[in-house]
Amino acid sequence: MRLKKYISYRLIQLIILKDASANLKLTRYIYNKLINIKLINRIIDFLKFKAKNNPTKIVSAEIIGGIGNQLFQIANTLAYAWKYSLIPVFKRIKESPSMIKTRPVYWKTVFRKIPVTKHLLSLKLIPIIETEFFYHEIPSPTQIPNIHNKKGIIFKGYYQSVEYFDIYRNILLKYLFFISPSEKIYL
Template sequence: MTNRYVSCSFIGQLGNQLFMIAATLSYAWDHRAIATFPGLHDSNYRLSYNRDRIFFRLNTFQPPTPLIKEFAHTYWYPVHRIPYCEDNLFLTGYYQSWHHFHHHREKLLSLFAPHPDTLDYLSQKYRDLLHHPYTVAIHVRTYCLRDHKALPFLGLDYIKDSIKLFPGSPQFVVFSDRINWCKKHFEPLEGNFIFIEGNDGGQDLALMSLCKHNIIANSTFSWWAAYLNQHDQKKVVAPALVYRSGPTHHFYCPEWIQIPVTLQPYPEDMRAYDEVSQSFDNND
């Protein structure tokens, strides 16, 4: 029997890459094909960087035969499973729906598990935090008003409404592409907040997933942090708006709690907090 291969193109940063790879792997497992990702050798979109730190368990060899057939997928394409193809297949698009791969979640959890070096680093730097019984990761994704016009800024009201769903005395763990903006604007909020700084994307993704619960942004990066969270009693809170238009029921897992969002003007002081070195500044 001749081996069949499947691969994918890459568009965007780590969060998008996780969706594309998960959909490709799921198709391979469903149809006894071999998934390989030679595109991870490219330098654009931090692909080679993520290959070594996130996707180090994946095949990256070039298929011995051409990938002639192509299946394209847009953001809101309604198909839940990629149609079977008798030939080698090359997937293009975003595949931003849990429907494509959730039936293989356990395999994905194993393949996307943090690198041992990442776990060692986190266990030393955040020992007390990782042993805290009640941690809630908060992701504040501010985006860029010029470059991300389709992705609205959620505003602090969403954060205020979300933290109300966690009674008692949780430890809120804040991640952001503009962490200093968060330090300033979280001052009036009630709660115990820790602000995470100085990590790379893989380290932040792992740390977010190791918190007990997640408040995510309209972000594929924190989507994956919540999806990779393996705590049985986890609560995931998400904004009921991802893009300025488009449904969310294919995007969010059914058990995740969606909070209504009222769009707010982009903060006038945001540019004063540009932090281009932040680890996941472009990880969606």
């Protein structure tokens, strides 16, 4: 437990505060807030797949459609992030646009482990637009023009093919659908 707490302190200093010599009182305060809202495990899960070279680019998706479409979009985005060592993050929206009517987005249940933010629109992201409704290889970040001037990329489309994320299938299943022992009491 001591090691986990120490690692958590260091991660807060390096990632959240971006200062390796950050004030210990502030670090403890942030740590306690994270523990209180049970985010520390989400951060640790995310960091398992974090880049080897401390990535600065993010990848996101414009969430549209029902839960099935949302699962494809999130799985594609997570797999792309892990493959190219990018930071996956999604805009927390209450409803997603759909052809018929708006649909709920399940951030508090199914997608509870997914990193989200309220302010994704303020970031300058390059859109990667799905042009066809079947698999086509998505270019790597190094093949995307002008990415060095932007914060990252955002996928726009459904990306409904298992080929986008199949190599990460087992990790995705554990990541999206793992039920911890502390959560099982609610079932």
